[in-house]
Amino acid sequence: MSNQKDHHYIPQFLLRQWTGEDGRLVRFYKPHATKLMAEWVYPSQVGFEKHLYSTRNPSRRGRNWLENDFLQRVDSMAARSHAKMVQSPVVGLSDAEMSAWSIFVRTLFHRSPSGFKSTQFHSIRIWEETVREIGPRYAQMKGPDDPETIDEYIREGINGAAYDQVLEHFPDTMMSSRVGQFLNNLHHAYLR
Template sequence: MYIFSKGRSVIGTIAKLWESPALGLRRGAKNGILIFVKHHYVPQFLLRRWCNDGGKLQSYKIVNGRVACKAVAPEYTGYEHALYAIVANALGIGEDHLEQKFFSPIDSNAAVALAKIERQEVISQDDKIAWAFFLSSLRMRQPDVLAHLRTEGMEKLRRSLAERDAALPSGWPSTERWLETHHPGMMEAHALTSWLPQMVCDDKMTERFETLNWWVLAFKPEAPKLLLSDLPIHWEGGVDTDKFFIQMPIAPDRIFFGTAGTETEAKLLNVPSAELIRRVNRAALASASNRIWGADAHEGRAFIETNLDVIGSNVEPFGLFAERHIA
């Protein structure tokens, strides 16, 4: 966590916002210290799989057209400050409660399930649900989801309230106006608390992931290393078709696949290792909004520099994603 003491000028800048529930700030135990709560949208257990013996992985970002690379610990990357703070405050809980009590158990259960999948063990139904649920949650915890709810979600709520207000007696204030006067911030909080859990727990995608055949493909030590995008999961082939498959790098030398049909599985297995890794890494770059991670600084930088043309090319607004995949 980044900590700023009262003596620094940044405190004066944000002093007026001290009580704002949207900031995700909390008062420290001593001397009025401010602690900026980090909310990870990329699970730390996944990032740790790229770490070296010193506990760090390579974090890549495009800055002014150039690839910047830095070795970081998982705790200090793949997060935003106060990402879920409005939701937490609307529910009357601590700013880090959602990460610790909601997403953390999802990730912990998924880590256990993934270890069993890698060992090719027979997994229980609970493990299967945990892993499918985790896969489904990866898109929903991205920062643009909350941004979508603050805009499109608010518009949806306004329309709903306006329809109900048609039955109000003449001269009464609209529900929106009344809420803004007596409970400022409540409408935005409602937009987040009503639809975020529904999307994270979306049955359609979770059940589809659960029906796939899950398997892991490992590569030899001398093979090129896999990269991880800030949207780790990738899928192709049409969700409701037998050509549908999902892929997610789970370590520098391993990929998780979920395939709907044996034909797709056979095609993936027939691709030479180096070419498959190249395709998966290009897909990771194409889905990256802000950051990419890897295990080897020089190899990762060289690949990204060679493939700058695809970075972010598959990133789509969450609204378009929601229209197609969320009931």
Template sequence: MERIAAGVTALQRLVLDLRSNRTSREAQLGLNLEATPHVLAGDQNTAARTPVAKLPPRASLGKMRGPAARSSARGQRPRRVCAQSDMPKTAPLGILQPMSKEGKHHYIPVFYLKQWAGKDGRLCEYSNPYDRVRVRNVHPGGTGFVHGLYSVPGLPPEASQYVERTQMQHFDNEAAIALRALLDQKLDDPNLSWEVKIWWAAFLYGLVLRTPKYVAKLQERITKPFIADRIRLERDGTPSAKQAEIPLRAPIAAVEMLPKMFKSKELIQGINKMDWYTLHMSGQKHSLLTSDRPIIMSNGLARPTDFLIIPISPTTLFVAANSPKIEKRLKDMDIDKLVVAVNDRVAKQAVDYVYGIDNSHLLFVSRRLGKRLKSTPLG
């Protein structure tokens, strides 16, 4: 199998047709005005990475309905040990369902991992806790979490969960709606609303920031914590009508900054100005993998050759890019080489987990999991 080259050269630029009053609407969503030049400009000490050198002949840009994906999968019949079902159809996203219980805070959202789940509701998790990759069947809610990851120290037990319950779950619910739209519609469909585009862009950036490693790094930067009062919030993030007589007081925690960082106006606008498309595949030898660092990104997003790629199902890639040359490259590349290239990078970037629909990638993952290549300029 060919390994991924150091990266894709140019992807495609197309300024999305957002409405003229988008700025005011973004304000209604509470978008943060903070700039994040490090992500846009890239790491100046790192050469730009380009993940794929060629792109596929049999892939189709736009949408592929569920039956086509399922018929393609039935033609493959890969061996099943982890997942005993056929290639999963687009999974129900579980919108509005609680995404964490008893302190399970997912840094890999449940709705995202559900796309790799089989008919039994489980996916195949690859991990190497003891320097040897193992596989296990697991439900999407049973992996990719840390207990209390987004808890705020110093607050009462129930109140300490407010970031997870009122912010992170809200982000995931909105992003789940966006994922459904991306899987079910063409990206040029007028029904793909500005809200969908904004929440999906925020979700992509959030995947980079919400990891245990980045949360710990952010907390280390708070050298002079200050005490702050909190108001009680409802689950939708709005202030509660029943406020405590004594304000909730505790030092500001790094996790309380994450929701505003997710909504960085500069980052969201930067991603939305790129050309978006989905690449639906059929007839390939292997399915796409994902991991706890699934985003394949160039060294920044501001240059003409910059891009962002993420698997959003076992047969679908989401691509955002700045160059018009990528569409031709996608159509010209052999589909099996593209899948291998993406899987290679996704597995090498992983910190703890790689995910698939079955264990047929065990040898492939064993040779890559643990390398921990940088996924973005932030790490």
């Protein structure tokens, strides 16, 4: 699991409901701007990007901790909620299952390649602006192993530490109890 490279932004449990008897579904793609192609594939073969959530500097948790430790857990809990929602007749969700589903829905907004890269970009820009405010005080504040200038510090941070800090805070953003409670309190119904 720790060497996993394919990070699924479309969870496989959602794709499985569209598969045929052989466990495959149709994937459409455009190899050229004017050509549309289709192929039969397994859910594990679509909806992913290699190392989408990988840290640049492997931490104590491992390079793929966000995918392996957070998103897979969220998906697993959401899959149980989803299974209840698609039963016939529909079985209502418990409070814990509703919370699992609302966390999952929140991750969908941020875990796509474009959403995730946008979150990283804006978070790193905020980090850079904050660090630049230190500016003139950097020389007095820097440690013996820090770069000589604030610009070098920022460049190194963007290529490593700052990027990884965005990943560190991603679960906190998704697990916000305030947002979760708001979503859980919304009126909801099950449609087929």
